[in-house]
Amino acid sequence: MALTPPSERLWWNEPIHKSELVWVTVAFLWGLVMFFTMIFWHVYGQQNLSNEAYRIEPARFEQKVEAMVAKYKIGEEGSSGIPVVKPPAGSDVYMLGRTFQWYPVLELEKGKNYRLHLSSLDVQHGFSLQPTNINLQIHPHYEMVITVTPTETGDFGVICNEFCGIGHHQMLGKIRVK
Amino acid sequence: MAADTEFRICPTTGLRVHLPAEALIKANAVVAVVFLAIGGLFGLLVALTRWQAIHLLPADLFYLVLTGHGANVLVFWIVFFEMAVLYFASAVVLSSRLAMPAWGWAQFVLMLVGALIANVSVLQGDSTVMFTSYVPLKAAPHFYLGLIIFAVGALIGCCVFFGTLVVAKEDKTYEGSLPLVSFGALVAAIIAVFTLAAGAVILIPTFLWSVGYIGHIDPLVYKVVWWGFGHSSQQINVSAHVAIWYAIAAIVFGAKPISEKVSRMAYFFYILFLQLASAHHLLVEPGISSEWKIFNTSYAMYLAVLGSMIHGMTVPGAIEAAQRQKGYVNGAFEWLRKAPWDNPAFSGMFLSLIFFGFLGGITGVILGTEQLNILMHNTMYVPGHFHGTVVAGTTLAFMAITYVLVPLIFRREIMFPTMAKWQPYLFGFGAAGLSLFMMGAGTLGVSRRHWDNTFADAPMSFSYPEGATLMMALNGISALVASLGGLMYIVNIVCSVLWGKPVAAAAPAKPAPAPAPAAISQYGSAGTMQLPGTYILVAVFFVSFILYYYVNWKYLAAVWPLK
Numbered sequence: 001m002a003l004t005p006p007s008e009r010l011w012w013n014e015p016i017h018k019s020e021l022v023w024v025t026v027a028f029l030w031g032l033v034m035f036f037t038m039i040f041w042h043v044y045g046q047q048n049l050s051n052e053a054y055r056i057e058p059a060r061f062e063q064k065v066e067a068m069v070a071k072y073k074i075g076e077e078g079s080s081g082i083p084v085v086k087p088p089a090g091s092d093v094y095m096l097g098r099t100f101q102w103y104p105v106l107e108l109e110k111g112k113n114y115r116l117h118l119s120s121l122d123v124q125h126g127f128s129l130q131p132t133n134i135n136l137q138i139h140p141h142y143e144m145v146i147t148v149t150p151t152e153t154g155d156f157g158v159i160c161n162e163f164c165g166i167g168h169h170q171m172l173g174k175i176r177v178k
Numbered sequence: 179m180a181a182d183t184e185f186r187i188c189p190t191t192g193l194r195v196h197l198p199a200e201a202l203i204k205a206n207a208v209v210a211v212v213f214l215a216i217g218g219l220f221g222l223l224v225a226l227t228r229w230q231a232i233h234l235l236p237a238d239l240f241y242l243v244l245t246g247h248g249a250n251v252l253v254f255w256i257v258f259f260e261m262a263v264l265y266f267a268s269a270v271v272l273s274s275r276l277a278m279p280a281w282g283w284a285q286f287v288l289m290l291v292g293a294l295i296a297n298v299s300v301l302q303g304d305s306t307v308m309f310t311s312y313v314p315l316k317a318a319p320h321f322y323l324g325l326i327i328f329a330v331g332a333l334i335g336c337c338v339f340f341g342t343l344v345v346a347k348e349d350k351t352y353e354g355s356l357p358l359v360s361f362g363a364l365v366a367a368i369i370a371v372f373t374l375a376a377g378a379v380i381l382i383p384t385f386l387w388s389v390g391y392i393g394h395i396d397p398l399v400y401k402v403v404w405w406g407f408g409h410s411s412q413q414i415n416v417s418a419h420v421a422i423w424y425a426i427a428a429i430v431f432g433a434k435p436i437s438e439k440v441s442r443m444a445y446f447f448y449i450l451f452l453q454l455a456s457a458h459h460l461l462v463e464p465g466i467s468s469e470w471k472i473f474n475t476s477y478a479m480y481l482a483v484l485g486s487m488i489h490g491m492t493v494p495g496a497i498e499a500a501q502r503q504k505g506y507v508n509g510a511f512e513w514l515r516k517a518p519w520d521n522p523a524f525s526g527m528f529l530s531l532i533f534f535g536f537l538g539g540i541t542g543v544i545l546g547t548e549q550l551n552i553l554m555h556n557t558m559y560v561p562g563h564f565h566g567t568v569v570a571g572t573t574l575a576f577m578a579i580t581y582v583l584v585p586l587i588f589r590r591e592i593m594f595p596t597m598a599k600w601q602p603y604l605f606g607f608g609a610a611g612l613s614l615f616m617m618g619a620g621t622l623g624v625s626r627r628h629w630d631n632t633f634a635d636a637p638m639s640f641s642y643p644e645g646a647t648l649m650m651a652l653n654g655i656s657a658l659v660a661s662l663g664g665l666m667y668i669v670n671i672v673c674s675v676l677w678g679k680p681v682a683a684a685a686p687a688k689p690a691p692a693p694a695p696a697a698i699s700q701y702g703s704a705g706t707m708q709l710p711g712t713y714i715l716v717a718v719f720f721v722s723f724i725l726y727y728y729v730n731w732k733y734l735a736a737v738w739p740l741k
Contacts, residue, residue: 001434002433002496003358003359003425004428005355005356016440027484027487030724034543047734049740055465077637128556128557131622131623133557134553134740142465144464149738157638162556172640
């Protein structure tokens with residue numbers, strides 16, 4: 001019994017039943033398969049996060065965002081007054097999270113590459129692009145850069161999915177793909 | 179040597195029970211159940227708020243209650259119960275005296291004080307930071323202080339456990355190696371020491387930061403170390419509830435591990451490889467390389483997962499072997515069909531095993547896969563996963579063993595046996611529903627920790643796919659079912675402990691299982707048994723695992739290219 005000491009004092013000398021050996025081997029090999037699947041996807045898959053990130057002061061990141069907004073602003077989103085920005089295809093685009101806002105609204109072109117820079121000015125936020133379902137964690141003091149290629153047109157919601165304070169559920173941004 | 183007056187002989191099992199150990203087990207178990215009641219109630223309020231048609235609580239209260247839910251059930255209920263398990267698996271299982279009972283009481287008092295302080299700070303409303311309390315979100319200083327005091331108490335409890343193992347060895351209360359159940363508890367305690375150390379390393383500076391002595395805490399460093407505490411503490415649960423699976427299999431069936439060597443090796447993998455578990459909370463963070471993520475999330479090539487997969491075979495295998503020995507040899511599954519499904523200790527344990535494997539286990543590996551995490555990070559899929567592991571797995575196993583502990587330790591009969599019979603099913607299927615529907619909502623992108631799925635207060639509009647509302651409603655219904663099961667457990671246990679009929683010397687009708695017939699424990703390791711039922715169960719599990727794993731890669735392939 002599992003509640004009593006092993007009946008064989010030298011339990012480590014007992015032979016292992018074949019069925020157990022088979023299962024341990026199969027489970028181990030499956031672990032290897034899963035391990036190599038991740039590496040395989042880095043080589044052949046399309047959806048991998050970059051390792052590109054920089055330490056940055058929040059104020060400095062805000063300057064970069066504002067510079068982009070000043071240069072490429074094309075309007076404002078509805079009643080909220082958040083600027084809509086249309087940077088050229090292939091360029092560096094910025095979005096910042098702060099309580100309780102994603103800023104600005106980005107307008108991108110389908111099928112084009114963009115280097116998307118993300119950071120937070122205060123606490124951690126969760127960048128959740130829906131419904132395509134891309135979820136990233138955004139930290140203050142770190143600037144994350146990913147190259148993204150929109151494949152569908154439409155309005156995509158950017159939801160904050162990391163609790164950031166009492167107004168967390170009001171934090172909704174937008175990426176528009178044309 | 180302790181005087182014999184400090185012991186009693188258990189009339190049902192013949193175990194020598196050290197009375198100070200018994201008192202500590204009682205105290206910890208009772209307080210654990212109280213925290214389960216508080217945390218469970220909070221959980222129900224959360225689920226009813228996220229059920230959009232009901233949307234019960236206002237936003238500020240919702241976030242407050244969600245913080246309290248996490249702390250009370252994920253930490254206070256589970257760790258208090260684990261302390262009871264540690265004392266049981268050392269002093270009672272080994273028929274030994276407990277080392278340093280006074281320190282045992284220090285454990286109890288510190289943990290209780292810590293838990294109360296943390297609860298007060300949450301209820302005061304200035305520590306609504308969620309259970310994870312990611313900096314730079316700041317809680318009141320006494321929130322961190324409460325957790326630190328609690329952790330110190332738990333650490334002392336582990337030391338008392340280690341001390342008791344030494345005492346038992348010195349006093350020669352057992353022959354040869356530790357029983358498997360005590361070995362499992364030892365693994366849990368060793369992991370607990372690492373875990374609590376990680377907790378101290380991060381919570382003490384965070385406390386100092388909250389009172390203003392430290393200016394800045396790096397959010398990424400915080401997360402790496404915090405999850406060394408936050409996730410590893412869940413590995414304590416795994417070790418503890420696997421030990422309980424083995425214990426219940428032994429008590430109900432007299433089951434013997436198929437192979438001591440394999441089961442112990444599987445436990446050993448937990449110690450070696452689980453400390454890297456913090457990595458899979460950081461898969462979509464900036465500033466961490468893919469190599470680090472892949473190496474660490476694959477737990478150094480999934481060796482810890484391998485440990486769980488081995489237990490997933492050896493536990494049902496041990497039960498099947500014991501049942502076949504008793505003559506249930508027809509077909510592949512007579513042993514399982516004719517198992518005592520009306521014994522809550524068994525039904526709770528077996529449901530826990532199934533749900534932990536199929537719901538919690540498989541989805542944990544999916545979540546912990548670097549690229550797949552992009553699909554699920556911080557969506558409802560995450561709470562879906564851990565309600566499969568911690569609620570349907572750990573909590574249900576803890577409930578199951580309670581039905582054994584009440585007659586054994588409290589020496590009371592279960593007051594409402596019929597209620598006990600149904601309780602594991604209600605709670606188990608409720609919890610499984612929670613897990614499934616949360617994962618369903620998560621797959622549709624629904625955010626966790628979010629007050630309003632309709633974004634009514636947001637400056638722009640967005641709506642989730644149709645199915646999301648339905649999933650969250652089904653989640654609410656499951657929460658009601660699980661809460662009913664939880665309430666039945668709490669009422670039954672509290673009433674039994676307070677007013678239950680004392681167990682007579684030769685208790686005739688006990689809902690708790692009969693003690694193991696000693697004579698049948700001579701099979702297993704030698705390897706003559708065939709276990710077709712277990713092979714089929716394991717094969718079904720494995721095929722589901724592979725299919726579900728690759729289905730998720732297929733989902734990922736449809737997402738916008740990223741690099």
